[in-house]
Amino acid sequence: MNRHLAVNPIACTGHGLCADLLPELIKLDEWGYPILADRDVPAELAQLARRAVRTCPTLALRLAATADRKEATR
Ligand code: SF4
Numbered sequence: 001m002n003r004h005l006a007v008n009p010i011a012c013t014g015h016g017l018c019a020d021l022l023p024e025l026i027k028l029d030e031w032g033y034p035i036l037a038d039r040d041v042p043a044e045l046a047q048l049a050r051r052a053v054r055t056c057p058t059l060a061l062r063l064a065a066t067a068d069r070k071e072a073t074r
Pocket of ligand 1: 007011018057058
């Protein structure tokens with residue numbers, strides 16, 4: 001199943017740790033909040049993505065099924 005990163009903007013406090021761990025898919029805006037790549041996590045980055053999710057101190061980052069994203073935009 002394809003997965004993408006998703007962030008809960010209420011829970012995220014802008015630590016920026018996720019962007020340090022996964023700069024290929026996560027950039028920070030000028031306030032230090034994550035901007036997620038609008039694409040699925042490629043297989044070669046899956047382990048790093050899981051680590052970024054586990055490491056988020058506020059549990060704001062998650063891996064979501066891509067089908068969920070398509071449903072949410074309808
Ligand atoms: S590590 Fe978590 S709290 Fe910090 S910027 Fe990333 S998603 Fe937000």
